Amino acid sequence: MTNSETAYAKINLALHVRRRLPDGYHRIETIFAFLNQGDQLSVEAGEGLGLTIGGPFGEGLSTRDNLVLQAARRLAEMSHVPHGARLHLDKRLPVASGIGGGSADAAATLRLLNRFWRLDHSVAALADLAKPLGADVPACVLSQTCSGTGIGHDLTVIPDDGLRSCSILLINPMVPVSTAEIFAAWDGRDRGGLGEGDILSVSRNGRNDLEAPAIALVPVLTDLLQMLEEQKPILARMSGSGATCFALFWNAADAKEAERHCLQQMSGAWTMIGSFL
Template sequence: MSDQDRGAANSETAYAKINLALHVRKRLPNGYHELETIFAFLDQGDLISVQPGEGVTLEIGGPFAQGLSRTDNLVVQAATRLAELSDVKHGAHLHLDKRLPVASGIGGGSADAAATLRLLNRFWGLDHSVAELAEIAKPLGADVPACVASQTCRGTGIGQDLEVISDKDLPGCTALLINPLVPVSTADIFRAWDGMDRGALESGPVITAARNGRNDLEKPAIAMVPLLSDVLQVLDDCQPVIARMSGSGATCFALFRSLAEAKNAESHCQNMIDGLWTMTGEIR
């Protein structure tokens, strides 16, 4: 095995998640919310790598590493849970290259945990199926099972009842992500939701369903971060297939049919609003 192949085998991308639509239907007694969503994933994200080690340890680097705990972290929780449930006796020294903004509605921590499960499943030779890993992931967070598969799917319940979408219109679309680098609390955004059920997410082709859908957390997020309204307007001006806030924010996204269109939109947004974080990638 070459050094390049060995490096690829010992690393895993934590693919950025976007919610093409997010319908919040009601609050549940356990603190979660019943919702309907369409998950999609970019081919870009954080990077998790592993080397042999004693126990489970974590180092963190990258542009968004500051302030993250090496012990109270979903990566460590995911690795520890997998080891305990699979009766693993050897350890892992993990490294997280944090490339996505924290608390940004694109699955950062959840995607990191999911990538850790996929990586250690391979590194430890466990041979769990994707479905088994998704089941293991459930206690780690509402979005983690969807991030395990990292493919377009509908989520219901608290987002963990998943139905894979086989839709040829979406893969290959280029997504532009924009974040004003204002972290928002998922819990605070959900608490600010007005509790009104505005109806179900329609079935049918994913792009049509998404465009006819909505993000019910967009309004409370804009109330907390008014700049999001400007970001969404600038994205709309670029005439994308769809533009919306993802998850609980503050990342907004737009889908385009080509990389060139996405790159032009990225330049336009950076010229119109200072201090934005941006990323482009294809939908997986």
């Protein structure tokens, strides 16, 4: 039994916002996909539930009011766990960046403690348990390419053979954005749902309806997306509510060249290259 778990970075290959709901959430249609890299969670036995945080993006994060601890407490309460755990989060992904972040950390916590406490919950049961923790958390529990509808909780795993060999470049201008602010700035116009076909066609013919409001708040995203398009990727788009953008390439060499090109023009940006999980 391993005492660590990766909180896999999430991207939205497409994200169509259909309407606002009375509870403040939005009805969406999206395609979730996951990189083979992300934050790292580890655990050891301990009294109660405790959390320490390190890593490049760990500074300033709360070790008391954190989705990791919220997930741990919920799993312990729902499963009647009598013992505790000491968790450590190695924060490698930027905060408030549209690639899962806290949602992926919460999901990894559920998978890790399910194994550490020998609870034997199915992944589907963990995803269901995760729903109150946030719109993206159930998808992050699965960490499989899937479509998400409703507020993102209604998940269907979809074939991704057409993308398996791709390399993915993530790039963030190191400007944190508020998901709530971006959704609030959405113009409310329903531009239609996802189309049909193979995942690559559906993704390329799709869009991210949050790009326009994000660009209005973070204008540098226009330059970032243009830089990515200059490298002639399979697909380039903003992920989630931003500000991380991604580009898909057929091979790692092209992704690396695109990374070099972008960093030459935007020093200080954060990048990561991975493949589909």
